[in-house]
Amino acid sequence: MASRAIWKGQLRLSLVSIPVEIHSARKSSSRVSFRQIHGPSGKPVRYQKTVQGVGPVESDDIMKGYETDDGEYILLDKDEIDAIKLETKKTLELVQFVDSAEIAPIWFDRPYYVVPSDELAEDAYRVVRDALRQTKKAGLGQLTMRGKEYLCAIRPCGDGLLLETLHYQQDIRDADPLFSGIEDAASDEELLEVATQLIDRKTAPFDASAFEDHYAAALRDLIAAKMKSSKTPRAKASDDGESGGGENVVDLMDALKKSLKQSRSGKTTRRKKAS
Template sequence: MAARAYWQGQIKLALVSIPVEVYPATRSGATISFHQIHEPSGKRIRYEKVAPGVGPVDPDEIMKGFEVSKGNYVLLDDEEIEAVKIESRKTLELVQFVDASEIDVLYYDKPYFVVPADDLAEEAYVVLRDALRQSRKVGLGQLSVRGREQLVSIKPCGRGIVMEVLRYADEVHKAQGYFRDIEDKKPDEDLLDLATALIDKKTAPFKPAEFHNRYVEALQRLIDKKRKAHSSKRILEDVEEPGRGGGNVIDLMAALKKSVGSEGKAPPRKPTARKTTPAKAAPRRKSA
């Protein structure tokens, strides 16, 4: 396999150990990086490490410091930090199994593919995969790698197993603090039916390849235009933003009906009585 393994070791379930290799399941998306440039000279801006009142400093004289009070630091060198790192153990012990629905989406951080290390490990690997699928559970354990201990879950994925790094409890904000002021009331049934119909209308299989990073694409087009023009002149394109041009107050029922495509016929207007005024007599011509 061309990719480099993120971790190699054994998944342990009681007395059963399964040699596995773990590979990243994702990669960084398309991005465009910028440098800071001094416009008059066209030169790139560089940064020096300086200490107030001292000026530029030698990199060998720089240490890591933890601020214990304002302006006071506990200094640590690299060897001291390395000495307390958790040894990268070669065993992922599954200590608990839970329903997948019990893990809130906020806890999921990053997925990895788990594959059997060799042909001998494949039988036990398949047994674990199918046991997880049949029980509809995910396994939990803690993985020590690169000086860090991570909480992880494993679950079946097609013909294989996926490991997902989970956030610890202190890394997740409590949702109640953000949703506290939302009133606990039921929406209007007609509005709910229309919104549900709109969801049904727009429901389709998930095809991630159909979605693109439109900002990066637009930025690349802008860069290409300026490169071809050989000019530093500003190029601004007007982009119509959704929601512009209307008032803030909307008729939710009308908007949902229009979105669903089932906008009803407007009720007939009542005839309004037209006010008649007597015709003015034409002015008489003066006789000569």
């Protein structure tokens, strides 16, 4: 499946602007995922937004509420929030450079790939990549996506650029209260020597492929074994539609998967009319 950009805009270095796209560097499809199923009926558990004393509500009627110290909610409409104009919605400007090793691991949040939007942008993109590679620096800037402004660090990654969102200072908990009870005394010399020898013996170049998610593998083995057993409780995935109280709840993902399966087999489907 082709990757879809989650942000499109300009990567700016001084007066140079480079059209770029940002793609997530993480894969979610590799994880084992489950749906909650109601045991007695075998139907998926669904969640509905409700208001006490009112019942189910429409998404269009939901507003953002900021709770004040007086116990009131300041109501904001989605359009009012979207109207906030920030340059970082469309521009990621590199405003500072630091040594890559200077940013401690605790500051890193999520990784993303930065790619040029078209062939015309590739020359300038390569210049920025090579300059960061040669100086061993990371560029710092900010961008807005998914309703939040992120602090970002950009550095070379293979033939391209890697963007990593960073935590803001106020997001990191102070470690002193947790570590203050640990005495800053010298370690036993003999024990320290044994520990350093053990570290040296086990030191090797980092290779992520050498590690496996054993829990996910065990889950897949369990699922495979359960699929082979005739004693395994089962629920029909096709028995997903529910009607009642004048409401039809449609699982979009299931509907799309069914449509795709039927289109491959050359069958046509009829649209269900909402009751």
